[in-house]
Amino acid sequence: MTVPHRALESTRLKKLCFTRRYASRHLATISLVASLVLLMSAFAACARPTPLPFPIATRIATEIPAEALPSPTAEVSPTPSATLTAAATSTPAPTPTAFITPPHAVESVNIPVLMYHHLKYREPNASETLKTWSVAPDQFAAQLDYLQGRGFHTITFKQLVAFFENGAPLPTNPILLTFDDGWIDAYTVAFPELKQRGMVGNFFVPTRYADAGGELLVNWEQILEMDRAGMEFGGHTISHADLTKITLEEMRRELRDSKTKIEDKLGHPIYALSYPFGAFNPKVMAETQAAGYRAALILCCGYKQSADILFALPRIRVSYDDTLDDLASKLPP
Ligand SMILES: [Zn+2]
Structure with a gap:
């Protein structure tokens, strides 16, 4: 049975009038209750982070191998080739002509995040660990050329977070190039190669490594220079700690103090963390x-x-x- 249009309107009007009368009569009470609810929500949000999709994360965690990190004092970097260390002239990043917008809900999007550690030539007596986590500088340069040729645009984690959190657009074919641990070749190889192509790299440095600096590791001065040239830095804890194997108090110190230190040095926020050894669990997240x-x-x-x-x-x-070709096979078609 359909309700006559006029009768329906009349009912709606009565309801509206009643709501208004009720609201004005109890305005003070409603305001107080609303304020209390807002205050409690804000407190709850501060005290307890938004629940994370632990089942998904835990599934991934069980599938990953532990990262084998070379000791910072165990290996000496070879002198990088002259062509790679030559000061590169900075060219502006190409302006993308099109953008993508984030999907609704939890649909996934293709955004490859490449992972590098050492950029150095393999020495005959190099440890298995070093072999596993190295890429030759000339191969690295060729890979950058290939990615540019394919139309990939390097982005920052600041952009990625804005994309997922606020719907900020990203350039088409976005990609992130990450470099873990702050080995000196991040400064002597990755930085000039990226800069001369107008590309951005994302570097994750344990703060104690940056404090040490020297022949093996990037120091704060180099980090600042790279940051000012447009490279992005993120957290990798203070001491490259396995966050799943330390106390809660130590975990909080490793996460928070390293973040604060990098932000103090750079003078602006950082956005992402690379879990040392890739080790994480719901508590760490x-x-x-x-x-x-x-x-x-x-x-x-x-x-x-x-x-x-x-x-x-x-x-x-x-x-x-x-x-x-191997690299191509790991990327979206
Ligand atoms: Zn690492």
């Missing part, structure tokens, strides 16, 4: 979020990113023996 990070990276695998895995973003490892 929650503490990372509570420490103020907006995203975090794991070691494995693939290029599908979505808002519900912002604290377990997968990466693609580039290996020493990867040809450009």
Whole structure:
């Protein structure tokens, strides 16, 4: 049975009038209750981070290998080739002509995050660890050329977070190039190669490593120079700690103090954390979020990113023996 249009309007009008009368009569009470609810919500939000998609994260965690990190004092970097260390002239980043917008809900989008550690030539007596986590400088340069040729646009984690959190557009074919640990070749190889192509790299440095600096590791002065040239830095704890194996108090200190120190040195916020050894669990993810990070990276695998895995973003490892075809096979078609 249909209700006559006029009768329906009349009913709606009565309801509206009643609501208005009720509202004005109880305005003070409603305001007080609303304020209390808002206050309690704000307190709850501060005290407890937004729940994370733990089942997804835990599944990924069980599939990843532990990162084998070389001791910072164990290996000496070879002198990088002259062509790679020559001061590069800075060219402006190409302006993308099109943008993509974030998907609704938790649909994934193809945003590869490549993972590098050392950029150095393999020495005959190099340890297995060093072999596993190195890419030759000339291969690295060729890979950058290849990515540019394919139309990829390097972005920052600041942009990625804005994309998923606020719907800020990204350039088409976005990609992130991450470099963990702050080895000196981040400064002597990656930085000039990226700069001369107008590309951006994302560097994750344990603060104690940057304090040490020297022949093996980037120091704060170099970090600042790279930051000012447009490179992005993120957290990798103070001491490259396995966050799953330390006390809650130590975990909080490793996460928070390193973030504060990098931000103090750079004079602006940082956004992402790379879990040392790729080691994480739900507790680590929650503490990372509570420490103020907006995203975090794991070691494995693939290029599908979505808002519900912002604290377990997968990466693609580039290996020493990867040809450009191998690299292509790891990227979206
Ligand atoms: Zn690391």
